[in-house]
Amino acid sequence: MSKIYVIHENDDWTSHLTSWLEELELPYELWHLDEGTIDLNSKPPEGIFYNRISASSHTRDHRFAPEFTEAVLAWLERHNRVVVNGSRALRLEVSKVNQYMALNSEGILTPKTVSAVGRKHILKAAEQLNESSFITKHNRAGKGQGVQLFHSLKALEEYVKGESYEEPVDGITLIQQYIQAPEPYIVRHEFIGGRFVYAVKVDTSEGFELCPADACTIDDSYCPTDKPEMAKGAKFQILDGYYNPLIKKYEKFLKENGIQVAGIEAIQDKEGNLYTYDVNTNTNYNSDAERLAGVYGMKELALYLNQELEKQAAVR
Incomplete structure (x- = not known):
């Protein structure tokens, strides 16, 4: 049976997505690619494949997860399977140099x-x-x-x-x-299906570690998402009615690089210049901020993956 395959290496970052896939009664299977084997002479199963391998996998003792995933993605793409965040997305995920060069190619300013x-x-x-x-x-x-x-x-x-x-x-x-912001925050722009979903304001007053995932509470001192907070003073706050002309450039950048799902982080200096400094292709969402705003990134992601699955079924 054709289904949604989720390629990952961190169960804690996958649970929110699988909860929505189950609630929406969508067929799925998890592929944990920390290690394993792949028969390059075989054909992949039917379905769509969502890659959310992280650049930080080595911090969880999954040192070669990106390399193994790159091999799996090459296999999938060779057989023309639909891959969400394919090999080009993975290449940018694991190299900020590649990110900056690709962003600059679209006229997007990055720090020197x-x-x-x-x-x-x-x-x-x-x-x-x-x-x-x-x-x-x-x-x-x-x-x-x-x-x-x-x-x-x-x-x-x-x-x-x-x-x-x-x-x-x-x-x-x-x-x-070093970009000195007039106020201690950055803005993270979330995209699903290559389209802007929402922006979240992230307080940077406690440090540079800005992981939005609820699972970051396990061991990340600068990601205090273990309890609900009111919007005022919260570390993560979804911005109502946010718009920036840069969003169109971001969407073009994502399209040109075969990235469907991403969180793009930017910071503004005292002169009003907006610098883009990070692209996260295994983006996570903060449940406290989403609950207060009434929007749910993982639900939108599950719906998007199902839409792609239905498109594939219609073609076949």
Whole structure:
């Protein structure tokens, strides 16, 4: 029977989607791709395949989940299966360098960034960036991994040469212009089916780790979503009536890169310039914020996946 296949590596981030799939009585199957085998001589089952492998999989001891998923997606695409967030989406998910180049190709502003491999080259990259304040981040990251703010080259040198230095999983560290926002928040734009659904204001006053998933409460100190909060003062707040002309550029960017589902994060500086700095293709939603706003991303996602499944059935 044709069904919805959900490709993932984190059960905690999948439960909200499966709850909606079950409530809507939609046929589905989970493929947990931490490890396993794939017979490249066989044909994939009929259905549609939704990829939500995360760049942060290595933080859950799923080091090779993206590589294994890339092989599975190549197999699926070879057999012309419908893949939501296919191999190009995965490539952008695991590389911020690829994200920035693709965003820039659509005329979308990103912070000035220099990439480096090797500790001594991180210091050289900071000198080349020539900013009084800057941040480091991992190229393949997620959950704010490797994000550190520095106000001097000396402070960076102490970090790079010290015991607290975090080695990026792919070896690539980014040195990036620090965007000073007039107020401590960023805006995350959610898209399903390549179309804008809503924007959520995220309070950054407690740090850079901005995971919106309820499951982040398990071990993430900067994602306090374990209890309902009122809209005023909440860490995540869906913005009513939000619009920005950049949304059209985002939608074009998603279309050009074969991405159907994503959360795109941006920050505005004191001069009003909006910088886009992260694209999350395994996007999660905050249930407290959604409950207050009366919108449900995972429900919309389940409906979209079913729509694609019905389209496929009609063609066949």
